[in-house]
Amino acid sequence: MRKxxxxxxxxxxxxxxxxxxxxxxxxxxxxxxxxxxxxxQPLARLSVEERKPVSFxxxxxHCDEPSCVYACLTGALQKDARTxxxxxxxxxxxxCWTCILVCPFGAIRRDVQQGRIAKCDLCAGRDVPACVAxxxxxxxxxxxxxxxxxx
Amino acid sequence: MVRVKKAKYLIIGNSAGGIGAAEAIxxxxxxxTVVMISAEPYPAYSRPLISEYLAHRYPLEKILYRPADFYDxxxxxxxxxxxxxxxxxxxxxxxLEDGKxxxxxxxxxxTGGLPILPQIKGIERSGVFAFVTLDDARAIDRHLYGGVExxxxxxxxxxxxxxxxxxxxxxxxxxxxxxxxxxxxTILDQEASALVEQRxxxxxxxxxxxxxxxxxxxxxxxxxxxxxxxxxATLPCELVxxxxxxxxxxxxxxxxxxxINRGILVDHRMATSCPDVYxxxxxxxxxxxVYGENRLTPIxxxxxxxxxxxxxxxxxxxxxxxxxxxxxxxxxFGLAIVSAGMADPPAxxxxxxxxxxxxxxxxxxxxxxxKGMVFAGDIEKSGIVFGLMKDxxxxxxxxxxxxxxxxxxxxxxxxxxxxxxxAPSSPSAPSAASSxxxxx
Ligand SMILES: Cc1cc2nc3c(=O)[nH]c(=O)nc-3n(C[C@H](O)[C@H](O)[C@H](O)COP(=O)(O)OP(=O)(O)OC[C@H]3O[C@@H](n4cnc5c(N)ncnc54)[C@H](O)[C@@H]3O)c2cc1C
Numbered sequence: 160m161r162k163x164x165x166x167x168x169x170x171x172x173x174x175x176x177x178x179x180x181x182x183x184x185x186x187x188x189x190x191x192x193x194x195x196x197x198x199x200q201p202l203a204r205l206s207v208e209e210r211k212p213v214s215f216x217x218x219x220x221h222c223d224e225p226s227c228v229y230a231c232l233t234g235a236l237q238k239d240a241r242t243x244x245x246x247x248x249x250x251x252x253x254x255c256w257t258c259i260l261v262c263p264f265g266a267i268r269r270d271v272q273q274g275r276i277a278k279c280d281l282c283a284g285r286d287v288p289a290c291v292a293x294x295x296x297x298x299x300x301x302x303x304x305x306x307x308x309x310x
Numbered sequence: 311m312v313r314v315k316k317a318k319y320l321i322i323g324n325s326a327g328g329i330g331a332a333e334a335i336x337x338x339x340x341x342x343t344v345v346m347i348s349a350e351p352y353p354a355y356s357r358p359l360i361s362e363y364l365a366h367r368y369p370l371e372k373i374l375y376r377p378a379d380f381y382d383x384x385x386x387x388x389x390x391x392x393x394x395x396x397x398x399x400x401x402x403x404x405x406l407e408d409g410k411x412x413x414x415x416x417x418x419x420x421t422g423g424l425p426i427l428p429q430i431k432g433i434e435r436s437g438v439f440a441f442v443t444l445d446d447a448r449a450i451d452r453h454l455y456g457g458v459e460x461x462x463x464x465x466x467x468x469x470x471x472x473x474x475x476x477x478x479x480x481x482x483x484x485x486x487x488x489x490x491x492x493x494x495x496t497i498l499d500q501e502a503s504a505l506v507e508q509r510x511x512x513x514x515x516x517x518x519x520x521x522x523x524x525x526x527x528x529x530x531x532x533x534x535x536x537x538x539x540x541x542x543a544t545l546p547c548e549l550v551x552x553x554x555x556x557x558x559x560x561x562x563x564x565x566x567x568x569x570i571n572r573g574i575l576v577d578h579r580m581a582t583s584c585p586d587v588y589x590x591x592x593x594x595x596x597x598x599x600v601y602g603e604n605r606l607t608p609i610x611x612x613x614x615x616x617x618x619x620x621x622x623x624x625x626x627x628x629x630x631x632x633x634x635x636x637x638x639x640x641x642x643f644g645l646a647i648v649s650a651g652m653a654d655p656p657a658x659x660x661x662x663x664x665x666x667x668x669x670x671x672x673x674x675x676x677x678x679x680x681k682g683m684v685f686a687g688d689i690e691k692s693g694i695v696f697g698l699m700k701d702x703x704x705x706x707x708x709x710x711x712x713x714x715x716x717x718x719x720x721x722x723x724x725x726x727x728x729x730x731x732x733a734p735s736s737p738s739a740p741s742a743a744s745s746x747x748x749x750x
Binding site for chain 1: 330356358359362373374376611614615618637646648689690692693694696701718720724730731
């Protein structure tokens with residue numbers, strides 16, 4: 160499967176990935192409405208970590224051996240055998256946060272308003288995830304494996 | 311007439327552990343017959359969700375652990391609502407309560423736990439329940455319609471919190487009686503227990519600590535009307551929940567001569583002392599990576615993962631259990647607290663902790679390795695610390711940062727976060743890449 164990799168030396172910490180992720184996962188897909196009006200408030204499914212001069216964004220890695228799926232109390236988290244994507248059934252997630260405790264990347268977020276988790280879904284329906292498509296410095300790449308990552 | 315059927319894989323227990331094994335077996339062996347037997351008459355449901363079931367009167371479908379077509383889709387024969395009464399490990403057979411016998415090649419014991427019911431005077435009265443199965447939740451639900459104003463929960467652990475939340479949502483006035491000096495004393499430290507107790511008070515739940523229940527009484531001579539505590543106080547109530555905990559359901563195994571300590575002893579492949587017999591979940595005593603020895607860790611993630619490892623090994627794919635440890639996320643009454651490993655360590659352990667308003671983070675260390683953790687409030691990055699603990703990564707170079715407000719992957723040493731960024735496919739990859747920093 161294709162995964163999102165980060166070239167951290169190219170990341171300028173602009174947080175645009177966060178903005179585009181949030182808009183992509185909003186109802187309106189409109190930045191102004193998404194940030195100012197929508198309820199429930201759409202969340203970014205990634206987070207930017209910074210320790211100047213270094214920065215990078217972190218999201219679900221769709222692990223081959225996903226601890227979150229094994230730990231899920233309800234069965235909401237599953238690994239799609241066909242696509243490799245780690246999916247969450249929003250109807251079945253009760254927001255127990257057990258997956259958060261076992262994610263080694265700290266990549267799962269709490270959507271407190273909706274009482275469930277929010278995590279990267281690789282932008283289902285888009286060919287290239289919004290964060291990758293809109294990264295101004297091409298610090299994010301969406302490729303088959305690490306070999307496709309030119310340094 | 312006794313009909314003997316044969317299963318290549320027989321799984322006793324149709325819950326987290328059993329499902330973990332069944333899914334692994336089907337990954338490795340698409341054709342071998344898989345039979346799952348459970349005393350409970352339901353398709354696998356999420357046991358922790360019996361609390362939501364009781365709180366909201368959910369239909370069964372809402373708490374199923376796997377979709378309804380799970381057994382069909384995976385070609386699994388499920389025998390539900392029937393108990394296995396005896397094993398013959400030499401002959402490789404299991405006897406069911408209806409007299410049938412089933413032969414097997416590989417057997418998994420995923421029989422879970424039974425509620426601990428101490429010998430309190432009056433425990434047999436009507437209105438006294440355990441809270442471990444869906445049928446318990448159903449019985450409590452029916453009892454609530456008889457008019458329940460007040461409930462007493464005996465035991466302030468995870469199950470006690472879980473049923474307390476459900477009962478509060480159903481409008482019942484709840485008192486928790488906890489023998490030790492604080493609630494959740496086995497999984498939290500003092501500070502986090504205090505946060506929980508504060509929250510319980512805010513939602514109107516009374517907590518009596520350092521007390522036990524001496525008697526479950528009835529003025530009518532029948533259904534419970536009150537309890538008497540060990541200091542002689544009387545509390546009126548129409549419902550009593552026994553929530554002291556669960557103990558491994560080892561009867562089948564002991565009858566078959568399988569080695570048992572507190573639970574069924576298993577090795578790194580989840581194999582018992584008896585050839586072709588495996589065990590996992592609440593019934594098993596498996597490797598705990600924090601203590602470095604076999605322990606009971608009766609939580610769902612460990613049941614599933616242990617089952618998965620057992621399943622692969624049963625199907626001939628050699629797989630090692632990385633170990634589990636006690637770990638919990640407590641979201642009761644809107645709290646967000648996670649803990650894992652030693653939350654409340656002995657004095658010779660090092661503690662790094664920081665308070666951030668009402669939130670706090672605490673990490674327990676020994677010789678540069680993480681041995682325990684509690685995050686309260688801000689928990690989103692807690693899994694990173696859990697991963698460092700699991701993978702035994704030396705954190706001496708950046709330990710102070712682990713409890714910081716802005717803690718994240720970037721707080722680790724560059725060598726370690728680089729390993730994470732470059733190998734984002736499997737959680738074990740970073741640990742392998744960073745094993746060079748192990749032991750500093
Ligand atoms: C109220 C409550 C809240 C909980 N909350 C959490 C939580 O927040 N987080 C967490 O990690 N864990 C939680 N747990 C614990 C979790 O549910 C267990 O760790 C998990 O269910 C263990 O799975 P298991 O497969 O080992 O066994 P179990 O779930 O106990 O299932 C064992 C099954 O085997 C069947 N069985 C036993 N003996 C026989 C026999 N002889 N013949 C046929 N069938 C048999 C039983 O009927 C049962 O269906 C909670 C538990 C309870 C009760």
